[in-house]
Amino acid sequence: MTATELPGDGHATEPRAEGPRFDGHRGRWVGASIPRHEDPRLLTGRGRFVDDITLSGMLHAGFVRATVAHAQITGIDLTATRAVEGVVAAYDASDLALGDIVALLDRPAEEFTPTAMPILAKDKIRFVGEPLAIVVARDPYAVEDGIEAAVVEHTALDAIVDEETALRASTTVHDEAPDNVLLDVSMFDTPGVDEAFADADVTVEVTTRSGRQNALPLETRGVVVSWDARDDQLLVQTCTQVPHQVRTLVARCLDVPERTVRVTVPDMGGGFGQKCVVGREEVAVAAVAQRLHRPVKWIEDRREALTAGFLAREQTYRTRAAFDADGHITALDVDVVCDMGAYSCYPFTAGIEPLMASAEMPSVYRVPAYRVRGRALTSNKAPTAPYRGVSRPQYVVAIERVMERAARELGLDPVEVRRRNVITEFPYTGVNAVTYDPGTYRESLDLAEATIRDEGWYELRESTDRHIGIGFCCFSERTGYGSEAFAKRKMTVVPGFDLSEIRMDTTGAVVVTSGTMNHGQSHETTFAQIVADRLGIDTARVKLRQGDTERIAYGWGTFASRSVTIGGSAVALASQRLGELLCRIAAHLLETRPDNVALDGDGGVVQLDDPDRRLTYEDIADVAYLRSHLLPKDVEPALTATASFDVPGDGTFSNATHAVVVEADPGTGAIRILRYACVEDCGVVIHPKVVEGQCRGGIAQGIAGALFEEITYDAHGEPSAASFIDYLVPTATEIPDVSIAHLETPCAFTENGAKGAGEGGTIGAPAAVLNAVNDALRHTGVELDATPIHPRVVLDALEGGL
Amino acid sequence: MNDPHLLSLTVNGTEQEVVVEPRRTLADVLRHDLRLTGTHVGCEHGVCGACTVLLDDAPVRACLVFAVQAEGAEVRTVESLDAEGRLSDLQQAFSDHHGLQCGFCTPGFLMLAEGVLDEQPDASREEIREALSANLCRCTGYQTIVDAVHATACSRRQEIPS
Numbered sequence: 020m021t022a023t024e025l026p027g028d029g030h031a032t033e034p035r036a037e038g039p040r041f042d043g044h045r046g047r048w049v050g051a052s053i054p055r056h057e058d059p060r061l062l063t064g065r066g067r068f069v070d071d072i073t074l075s076g077m078l079h080a081g082f083v084r085a086t087v088a089h090a091q092i093t094g095i096d097l098t099a100t101r102a103v104e105g106v107v108a109a110y111d112a113s114d115l116a117l118g119d120i121v122a123l124l125d126r127p128a129e130e131f132t133p134t135a136m137p138i139l140a141k142d143k144i145r146f147v148g149e150p151l152a153i154v155v156a157r158d159p160y161a162v163e164d165g166i167e168a169a170v171v172e173h174t175a176l177d178a179i180v181d182e183e184t185a186l187r188a189s190t191t192v193h194d195e196a197p198d199n200v201l202l203d204v205s206m207f208d209t210p211g212v213d214e215a216f217a218d219a220d221v222t223v224e225v226t227t228r229s230g231r232q233n234a235l236p237l238e239t240r241g242v243v244v245s246w247d248a249r250d251d252q253l254l255v256q257t258c259t260q261v262p263h264q265v266r267t268l269v270a271r272c273l274d275v276p277e278r279t280v281r282v283t284v285p286d287m288g289g290g291f292g293q294k295c296v297v298g299r300e301e302v303a304v305a306a307v308a309q310r311l312h313r314p315v316k317w318i319e320d321r322r323e324a325l326t327a328g329f330l331a332r333e334q335t336y337r338t339r340a341a342f343d344a345d346g347h348i349t350a351l352d353v354d355v356v357c358d359m360g361a362y363s364c365y366p367f368t369a370g371i372e373p374l375m376a377s378a379e380m381p382s383v384y385r386v387p388a389y390r391v392r393g394r395a396l397t398s399n400k401a402p403t404a405p406y407r408g409v410s411r412p413q414y415v416v417a418i419e420r421v422m423e424r425a426a427r428e429l430g431l432d433p434v435e436v437r438r439r440n441v442i443t444e445f446p447y448t449g450v451n452a453v454t455y456d457p458g459t460y461r462e463s464l465d466l467a468e469a470t471i472r473d474e475g476w477y478e479l480r481e482s483t484d485r486h487i488g489i490g491f492c493c494f495s496e497r498t499g500y501g502s503e504a505f506a507k508r509k510m511t512v513v514p515g516f517d518l519s520e521i522r523m524d525t526t527g528a529v530v531v532t533s534g535t536m537n538h539g540q541s542h543e544t545t546f547a548q549i550v551a552d553r554l555g556i557d558t559a560r561v562k563l564r565q566g567d568t569e570r571i572a573y574g575w576g577t578f579a580s581r582s583v584t585i586g587g588s589a590v591a592l593a594s595q596r597l598g599e600l601l602c603r604i605a606a607h608l609l610e611t612r613p614d615n616v617a618l619d620g621d622g623g624v625v626q627l628d629d630p631d632r633r634l635t636y637e638d639i640a641d642v643a644y645l646r647s648h649l650l651p652k653d654v655e656p657a658l659t660a661t662a663s664f665d666v667p668g669d670g671t672f673s674n675a676t677h678a679v680v681v682e683a684d685p686g687t688g689a690i691r692i693l694r695y696a697c698v699e700d701c702g703v704v705i706h707p708k709v710v711e712g713q714c715r716g717g718i719a720q721g722i723a724g725a726l727f728e729e730i731t732y733d734a735h736g737e738p739s740a741a742s743f744i745d746y747l748v749p750t751a752t753e754i755p756d757v758s759i760a761h762l763e764t765p766c767a768f769t770e771n772g773a774k775g776a777g778e779g780g781t782i783g784a785p786a787a788v789l790n791a792v793n794d795a796l797r798h799t800g801v802e803l804d805a806t807p808i809h810p811r812v813v814l815d816a817l818e819g820g821l
Numbered sequence: 822m823n824d825p826h827l828l829s830l831t832v833n834g835t836e837q838e839v840v841v842e843p844r845r846t847l848a849d850v851l852r853h854d855l856r857l858t859g860t861h862v863g864c865e866h867g868v869c870g871a872c873t874v875l876l877d878d879a880p881v882r883a884c885l886v887f888a889v890q891a892e893g894a895e896v897r898t899v900e901s902l903d904a905e906g907r908l909s910d911l912q913q914a915f916s917d918h919h920g921l922q923c924g925f926c927t928p929g930f931l932m933l934a935e936g937v938l939d940e941q942p943d944a945s946r947e948e949i950r951e952a953l954s955a956n957l958c959r960c961t962g963y964q965t966i967v968d969a970v971h972a973t974a975c976s977r978r979q980e981i982p983s
Contacts, residue, residue, distance in 0.1 A: 058916040061924030062908060064859015064899035068925065071858035160844060237863045237871060237959045238925040288861070288925025289959050321864040539923030539960050708919040715962035716922060743868035743957075750954035751963035780962075 047620070048548040048558055049771065052708040056543040056558070066286040069241040069258045074314035077243070078107055080304050081162035081317065083152040083169040084327060085144040088180070088399035088736020089190070090173035092142055095152055099168040105161025108311060109169070111152040112139040115306050118272040120299060122365040123511040130204050131370060132196040134397070136362040138272055138299045138306070144173060145192055145361035146399050147738055148327030153303050155315060178399040178736030182335060182356055185396040192361060192397040201359060201369040202395035206377040209450050211388040215350030219341035223424040227417045228805040229785070230729030231333035231358070234406040235748065236538075238288020239319035240328060242301045244308035253280050255305055258287040260295035260536050261576035264366055264512075266568045268297040269305045280305070284566030287538035291720070292405040293329050294538070295578040296364040325746055326738045329404030330730060333358040334372060336417035342425045346436045350388040353380055353417065357410075359395045362402040366512040369395040372403065374508050375410040381451050382418045383460045383495050383674065384440040389450040399736040405578060407720060408496075408781040415494045419786035420804055423793065433790070434468050437493050455495065458674040459762040463698040464493045466760060467676040470696045476680045480794075486683040486817065487693070490791025492783045495674035498580035498701070498775025499766070501666030514575040516665040519589035521550070521597050523658035525644050527622060527636035528560040531593065534574020535586035536565050540713065540777060542582060545705045546590050549771055553594035554601075555620035556636070563590075580775025583705060584671060585664055588770035592662035600660060604643060605634045607651040664770065671766045673774040675699035677718070677783035681791040688814030690726055690792055692755040699779060700762040703772035710776045711759045717780020719754045724781075725788035725806050727753070830891045832857065833901040841888045848872045848883035850891075851898060859899035859928045863957070870956030873929040873936075874898050880936035880955075899928035902935070911935065911973045920969035922960035929956050934970045938977065946971045 060066045083095070097109040119135035140151050154165040177190045185199040192199055216222060242257035253275075259265050262282040270277040287294070300317055308315040319328065334357045341350040355376045363369040373393030381389055422440070426433035441464060442449075445457035471477070471489060480487045497504070502515025521531040531550050537543060547561035564570055575581070598618050605624035606613040609632055619625040619633060626632035640658055642649045647656040680694040697714050704710050727747040731739040740746035765772030785806050792813065793802050801816035825840045832855060839854045851857045851874065863871035865884045872883040875897040902909045908916065911934055921927040930953065937944065937952040944952065950967045958966060 052919075054916055055919070057924065058921065059906070059908065061921055061927055062899075062912040062915055062931070063903045063906070064857070064928050066859075066924055068858075068861065070862070071852075073853065073856070159849075160842065235959055236923070236925075237869060237957060238861070238923070239863075287923060288863075289923040291959070321866065321869075541922070712919045712922055712961060712965065715964055716960045717962075719962035720959070742866055743864055744866075748869075748957050748959075750957065751950045751967060752954040754963050756964045757962065 048551045049703065049705050052706055053544065053548065053558060055541050056547060057541060068238055068286045068288055069243060069256060070318045072243045072256055072285065074243065074245050077314040077316055078155050078157060078311065079159045079162050080153055080155050080307060080315050081159065081166050082150040082300065083154065083166050083171065084323070085140065085147055085149040085151055087144060087173065087175055088147050088178040089176040090144040091176065092140060092144060092171070092173050094172040096170040097152055099170065100154055100165040103161065103165045103168050105158060106154060106156040106165040108155045108307065109152060109165060110307060112137060112141045115139065115303070117302065117306055118274060120268060120272065120297065120365050122363045122368040124368050124370055125509040125511050126204070131202050132200070134193045134195055134201060134363050136299060138302045146401050147736060148323065148401055149361070150299060150303065153307055155307055155311065178734065180398060180400070180732045180734060180736050182358065182396060185398050192399060196397060199397050200394055201363060201397050202373055204374065204377060205392045207451060208390045209388050212350045212352055212390045215341045215388050216339070219349060220344040221342045221425060221428045223340050223342070223421055223428060225338050225417065225420045225424055225804055227336045227338070227420055229332050229334050229413045229416065229724065230807050231330050231400065232406065232724050232728050233325055233328060233330055233730060233746065234291035234293035236289030236291055236293060239321060239324040240294060240298055240300065241318040242304050243314060243316045244305045245314035246308055246312045251279060253305055253309055255280060255282045255301065256285060257282060257301050258294060259284060260290045260538060260578055262536065262566050262568055263574050264576065265297050265301055268365060269302055272302045273306055273309060282568045284536060290538045291407045292331070292409070292578060295576060296329060296367060296404040321743065322741050325730070326741050327401055329364060330360060330401050331403050331406030332413065332724065334410065334413045336414065338417045338421055340421045340425065342429065346425060346429050346431050346439050348384060348386055348440050351381060351386045352390045355391065355393040357395050358398050358400065360398055360400040360402040364402055364404045366510065367405055368510070369397065369403070371405050372410045376414045378451060378453065379411060379497065380414045380418065381449050382415060383442055383493050384418065385442055386450050400732055407717065408778045411494070411496060411782040412721060412724060412785045415492060415782055416786040416789060416806065419492050419790060423790055434464065434491055437464055437491070441493060454669045456671050456766060457764050458495055458672055459700045459764055460493060460495065460674050462762055463674060463676040463700060467491060467678040467696055467698045471678045471680065471694070474694070476694060486685060486795045488681050488791040488793065488795025488797070490679045490787045490789065490794055491676060492787035492790065493676045494783050495672040496580065496779050496782055497670050498673050499584040499666035499670035499769060500579050500581060501585070501670055503668055504670045516663050517574065517586045517589040518572055518661065518663050519593040520659065520661045521593040523597060523636060523640055525637070525640045527556070527640055529554065530562045530564055531590050532564045532571050533586045533590055534571050534576065535582040536577040538577065540577065540582060541706065541709045545583060545709060546587060548705055549587050549591050550594045553591055554598055555618045556622050580777035583773045584769045584775050585666060587705070587773060588664040589662050591770035592664055593660050596660035596662055597658060600658060601636060601639050604639050604650060604654055608634060608642060608649065667768060671769060671774045673699070673701040673776060673779055675779050675783055677787035679787040679791040681788065681795055683792065683795045683813050683817060685817050688810030688817065690808060690813065692722070695755045695757045697757055697780070698760045698762060700764050701776040701779070702764060702766040702774035704761060704763065705771065705773055713776045714759050714780045715757050717778060718757050718784045719749065721781045721784020722754060722788060723749050725785040725808060727807055729807050826889050828888055828892055830893065831895045833897060839888070843887065843889055845888050846884055847886040847888045847891050850888040851883060851896070857898050857900050861925055861928055863926065868957070870933060871926050871929040873932045873956065875932055875936055878939065880933050897932070899931055902931060910976060914969040914973045918965045918969040918972065920961060920965040926956060926958045930958065930966055937970070938974055942974065942978065944974055949974065
């Protein structure tokens, strides 16, 4: 791996100029907000999402789903279903006899309990919405008729619906886990924790909770599977963030070689993590398409998406922290409990949330001593997948609440307490054995505070009897998880690297592949910018290919803000190698030394000592393909290059500070956001508008978690929100305008100096909003530690405190 | 009850005849019978607005309209907005302002915005925000969608002096 030298350390940048620019280092395209390549088709209705695919003879599928949370299945009768007009077939688990989905960790039995997720429930129902049978019919309307006719008999069991019922273990979700605990890891207990608490001037204890949320891509999950007899292959067209992992599980569950399964991904309407695990429905539809030798489509409806789709974020943190009299944190002791629902997801397992929290919890602060225990509980709820930020929105709430509480106890300003604790010298190796690469933790905090102060929000807060509060959140986000970093989690499936292949055709245009998977992040544009700069061609001559297991040898898809850091580095390296190949051929054709030529930045290779002598890429391609007898003897025909990239060590960290001003309505308890400022640093910005879009969209989802969205379950395990009437997704009137200031600390070990930008907004918003609400309630003596913040709770505080 | 019905309607200026079950939604007729897949379906209960089309010039949720209710009506979908691939002013504004990411909600927002701009040509930015709160977007945080529609409103006002 070659580190690209980039100038500058952390400093505020001027707003970037629009359009292509030259700065000698980064070329013409990187850093410019060029028009997105994706836009024309998406704006004209000519995108192709999975439900837009119609194949000749295609059938439609749907699922008979559980209506109770926990039960022994005593019978599934599909006789009446099969008799419904238009129904072609209906199968339960015994009909299909598929392998289970099993996700493993390389951890001892006392730390991790493997459990199986059947494709269709076999003996037992474990949550409302669990798929029990698949119905195939000529159209989706007949599918619904068939589902209604199914008869399911069961013996109900008590439901496990929260930490208390899970740990009481009067009944178990999985026989393998008699205590309803799937993971119990004490990742750190460093020397000096108890001593620090004994010596502490101030000890604070905070219990923070976050509600169960749905990542909620606006396009629900869906898949079209067809059997291609000519290719002897199942074609699985699905909206997934991880096509190769879908291929692996489809092949494994159907017990066929991977060669006989091809997974392709059309345009995808968001994912946010929910689509970065393999869905059992994808496998079931593949099985019936294989069995029927007919194309079969399944499109999840919104009720299924809300109740039976993967959920996330239901966590409790019991945090104790020791501080000295000057406000320095001296120890952190945390117990993290995550309610992972009924099953362990593939490939991440039920450990995804507690392990992330345990590894990263000290956040941006210098914590000398750290103890953490992380547990994953299983319950009778829809299972958990990674959701944008994965535990970081929650542990950041926990530690940011700790900072606020300590500030109150010590009589200090909360920003000042952060300032005294934040990491300022890099690289910094923390108590959690993670080395943080350079960032602007302190600078972002200072700039965010100055922004709010300069705009007069503190004066307004002091001069009015309105309930106005100001809150901050300072955080970093590991965005370059390479295989080394993931291996520390002890997954048996270790994501990390990315592969890229680039091909130039006879006209000098290139097609480049990536194992990442665009679903709104603008890879078709940003990766083209990277390639265009490396080769000195227009972005219009670069086409990105993703999402096809036949064209990409292997890929880990898109999650954890990994695409531009890892995938973007791989396409940069492949492009560079293609450039080297072009130079070798050109030197031969120009009859000069290889070190006497260079890419000229304008689609050609120039002879350095005689710039009038130049070959265009078309000239070179003409030889590489059509007159290969003219190639140098040691160069093979065709203009292709490949590269892989992996992030070494602990990876790279983006960072940001969010500042929020809120007002609580004394009549309704509703929270209105008056001002939202984000100061972020994701290294070199490839496309400023895309980064800002990621920030704003992430912040909107963070606000959604802080103030609105939650799926609760009653004592019987019935979910509260089965439609958008009950699941409160914020609209344009709830989400404020967000100002974004860029700081730029280039990453020293990604090819483009970029760090990831996909998740940060979501990570910072809940803590910033919660802190602001608590500031608005400061005169009431009430402090809130749970999200979402219900208006009723705010109202009670205001009425009780007035 | 499920007897097929011969439906006649005009879609994007073209007269169409479709045989439909009475329970078939307008969204399904547009997407699956007429193959106009630009109109998307996000919730099937009239909240998200991804399926918004113009029915006799007014924005409606195509998932909540039975196709037979559109008998004799004029329907406009996202496919009507560009001219042979040349983006309309509104579409161009969405691109300029990065008002779309995954693009799934975009056709619904475009058609909603066309309705809003038609009904309230003098709308302020805040009035536009209020009107656009009818639809859901999960990617953008809305700000750039509001910007795009507001910019279009401003430019259209300059084009047609009041």
